[in-house]
Amino acid sequence: MRRIGVMVLMVTALFIGAAFADTHGHKKSAHGTTNKTSHSMHGIVINEAWARASTPGAKNGVAYLSIENHGSTTNALLSVTTPVAGRAELHTHKNESGVMKMEQIHSISVAPHKTAVLRPGGDHIMLLGLEKPLKIGSHFMMTLKFKSGSEKSIKVMVLKNNVKKKNKHNH
Numbered sequence: 191m192r193r194i195g196v197m198v199l200m201v202t203a204l205f206i207g208a209a210f211a212d213t214h215g216h217k218k219s220a221h222g223t224t225n226k227t228s229h230s231m232h233g234i235v236i237n238e239a240w241a242r243a244s245t246p247g248a249k250n251g252v253a254y255l256s257i258e259n260h261g262s263t264t265n266a267l268l269s270v271t272t273p274v275a276g277r278a279e280l281h282t283h284k285n286e287s288g289v290m291k292m293e294q295i296h297s298i299s300v301a302p303h304k305t306a307v308l309r310p311g312g313d314h315i316m317l318l319g320l321e322k323p324l325k326i327g328s329h330f331m332m333t334l335k336f337k338s339g340s341e342k343s344i345k346v347m348v349l350k351n352n353v354k355k356k357n358k359h360n361h
C-alpha cells in the first residue's frame with residue numbers, strides 16, 4: 191500500500207514538473223539559450239558534465255556527469271562521441287582483491303526517477319586518443335546516445351577537479 195502511495199505522489203510530481211518544464215523551455219528558447227548543459231528531452235536530464243584537465247602529452251582523458259531519468263521506464267546511456275577524442279568508452283571501476291581496476295561496460299542504466307552519477311572512482315567516460323590536451327576553463331561537446339533512441343549533445347567543462355561536493359546519490 192505504501193509503495194502505491196509513493197508511486198501516485200511521484201506521478202503527480204512528474205506531471206507538475208512537466209508543466210513547469212514546458213513553460214520554462216519556451217521562455218528559454220525565446221532567448222536562444224536552450225542548448226546548454228541541461229535539457230529534459232525524453233525525460234533525461236544531464237547535469238554537471240565535466241572533464242578532468244589533462245597534462246600536456248596525455249593520450250587519454252576522463253569525463254563525468256549525472257543522468258536523471260524523469261521517464262517512466264528504465265533508460266540507459268549506450269555510447270558517447272566527441273570531436274576531442276578518437277573514441278569514447280563507458281568505464282567502471284571494479285575492486286579485484288583490493289585493487290581498483292577500470293573495466294569497459296556497454297551501458298549505464300538509469301531506473302525511472304533515479305539519477306546515475308558518474309564520478310571519480312566509479313563509472314566514467316573514457317576519452318581515448320585526445321586530439322589535444324584538455325585545458326582548464328575550456329569546454330567541448332559530447333554527444334550521448336540513449337537506449338530510448340534519443341541523442342543529446344552537451345557541453346562539458348574542463349576542470350582541475352570537480353569543485354562541487356554535493357553528490358549524495360548512490361548507485
Ligand SMILES: [Cu+2]
Nearest residue numbers: 281292314316
Ligand atoms: Cu576508464
